[in-house]
Amino acid sequence: MKKDQVPQEQNDFNFWPLGYYAVDEKGNFDCVSSVGWQATNEGWGDRLAQMREVYQQARGRVERGEMSPLHYHMLVRRFEPGLLASYVGLWGFQVKRHLKPEVWAKLPRAMYERYAQFFRMTVEELQRLPDPNAPLPLEQADRYKK
Amino acid sequence: MRIDYQHRFCAHCETGTISGLLEHAGIEMDEPMVFGVGSGLFFAYFPLISLGVWPLLTYRITPGTIFKHLVKRLGLDLHARRYGNDRKRAMRDLDALLERGIPVGMQVGCYWLPYFPESQRIHFNTHSIIVIGKEGDDYVISDTVMLKPTLCPAEALENARFPKGMLAPNGLCYHVEPGSWKARDLKEPVRDAVLAVCKGMSAPVPIVGIKGIHYLANSIEKWPKKHDEATLQNKLGDVVVMQELVGTGGGGFRYLYAAFLKEAGERTNNPRLTEQYKPMLEIGDQWREFASAAARLRKHREKPGETIATLPTMLRDIAAREKSIYGELRRAVA
Numbered sequence: 001m002k003k004d005q006v007p008q009e010q011n012d013f014n015f016w017p018l019g020y021y022a023v024d025e026k027g028n029f030d031c032v033s034s035v036g037w038q039a040t041n042e043g044w045g046d047r048l049a050q051m052r053e054v055y056q057q058a059r060g061r062v063e064r065g066e067m068s069p070l071h072y073h074m075l076v077r078r079f080e081p082g083l084l085a086s087y088v089g090l091w092g093f094q095v096k097r098h099l100k101p102e103v104w105a106k107l108p109r110a111m112y113e114r115y116a117q118f119f120r121m122t123v124e125e126l127q128r129l130p131d132p133n134a135p136l137p138l139e140q141a142d143r144y145k146k
Numbered sequence: 147m148r149i150d151y152q153h154r155f156c157a158h159c160e161t162g163t164i165s166g167l168l169e170h171a172g173i174e175m176d177e178p179m180v181f182g183v184g185s186g187l188f189f190a191y192f193p194l195i196s197l198g199v200w201p202l203l204t205y206r207i208t209p210g211t212i213f214k215h216l217v218k219r220l221g222l223d224l225h226a227r228r229y230g231n232d233r234k235r236a237m238r239d240l241d242a243l244l245e246r247g248i249p250v251g252m253q254v255g256c257y258w259l260p261y262f263p264e265s266q267r268i269h270f271n272t273h274s275i276i277v278i279g280k281e282g283d284d285y286v287i288s289d290t291v292m293l294k295p296t297l298c299p300a301e302a303l304e305n306a307r308f309p310k311g312m313l314a315p316n317g318l319c320y321h322v323e324p325g326s327w328k329a330r331d332l333k334e335p336v337r338d339a340v341l342a343v344c345k346g347m348s349a350p351v352p353i354v355g356i357k358g359i360h361y362l363a364n365s366i367e368k369w370p371k372k373h374d375e376a377t378l379q380n381k382l383g384d385v386v387v388m389q390e391l392v393g394t395g396g397g398g399f400r401y402l403y404a405a406f407l408k409e410a411g412e413r414t415n416n417p418r419l420t421e422q423y424k425p426m427l428e429i430g431d432q433w434r435e436f437a438s439a440a441a442r443l444r445k446h447r448e449k450p451g452e453t454i455a456t457l458p459t460m461l462r463d464i465a466a467r468e469k470s471i472y473g474e475l476r477r478a479v480a
Binding site: 014015021029033037038040043044050079086087 | 290393397
């Protein structure tokens with residue numbers, strides 16, 4: 001790729017600049033930064049949109065009482081039951097059970113506290129769905145973004 | 147306290163980090179050289195393994211292998227260590243090294259880095275960064291994906307060093323002891339590295355190397371029959387993302403390797419090796435054209451005459467050209 005062919009097509013999800021090794025007329029290489037390329041912007045952007053869709057579906061399932069609130073809190077932070085289990089020190093099948101509303105309702109308080117502490121929220125917040133207009137938890141963590 | 151370290155913007159986090167540490171210690175190895183001497187170029191497609199939603203489609207060898215090859219071939223004094231689950235000791239050792247003015251490279255899970263934008267906070271455990279200082283409760287981080295150094299709270303860095311899940315780093319960090327390296331002839335390391343890439347790319351395994359490219363071509367051929375429209379779009383999008391977005395330097399690392407061939411040929415007085423950078427650059431362009439065609443097709447913006455069946459043909463073309471270039475490279479370093 002020549003240096004002047006490096007694409008500069010901005011995306012709307014704030015991705016890092018991409019580095020491309022491109023050559024000048026004399027054949028010297030340099031790492032050129034690019035703000036994005038339409039092909040990859042679409043590929044990544046579509047997956048992000050699908051994630052948002054998944055969050056909405058999870059919210060619906062919790063509202064209808066098909067799933068426990070843990071289902072929503074877990075998905076919106078991009079965790080799978082197995083991975084979440086390894087972080088909170090449980091087995092995957094235990095986390096999967098906790099996704100059932102009837103099991104969730106009967107858990108000891110210590111178990112709620114364990115999840116709440118990991119998600120950095122109170123037990124009360126863990127028991128309900130957040131305001132639909134509130135920013136997603138991963139969006140709130142942009143304190144150090146420059 | 148901040149070490150006087152020249153921040154670098156690089157194409158790939160792992161090679162950029164190692165190269166940054168080496169150049170800081172006065173060892174002249176830029177990113178393409180690190181990638182090449184670490185024999186990083188590869189291809190593999192594992193359709194049954196997935197990283198989150200993405201397929202395991204890779205254009206480079208497994209994380210950490212570049213590092214190992216480099217240490218072995220150059221006889222570098224790169225100190226690497228893991229900490230199991232001993233977080234306190236891992237952070238104490240980091241502070242001690244920073245105190246001595248030594249930048250420390252480490253493998254981290256990017257989910258836990260708060261300076262990452264939300265769109266990239268995924269559970270991916272093999273990101274590499276360099277810590278170059280500490281200011282109060284914040285560490286100063288030189289991340290090669292960024293245009294300048296950034297700050298990261300100590301607690302977040304600790305979490306990032308000890309994530310769970312696939313390929314967990316367990317606090318893996320490495321540094322170069324100052325003045326520990328003696329300049330050595332690059333001829334032999336470059337030869338070994340080039341031959342290793344040729345060997346890996348012509349491995350007799352159906353899903354890696356040249357055969358892997360054919361395997362991907364055959365798979366794509368079957369996708370329109372096997373999947374509905376939405377899945378097909380996703381699958382094509384994922385191929386584009388794995389090839390061009392995740393720090394590959396463009397063209398699935400082929401541009402980066404072309405830069406290596408040019409520099410390595412010049413530094414070892416091997417014009418036959420230097421010559422090969424042009425065909426490698428063209429192969430990179432072909433990969434990019436393939437990604438671009440895949441992106442067009444999935445959004446129905448295809449050029450006249452382009453169909454999904456065009457993609458496997460392009461891949462087979464690439465495979466044939468790559469096969470011939472590895473033959474040339476073998477002869478060039480022999």
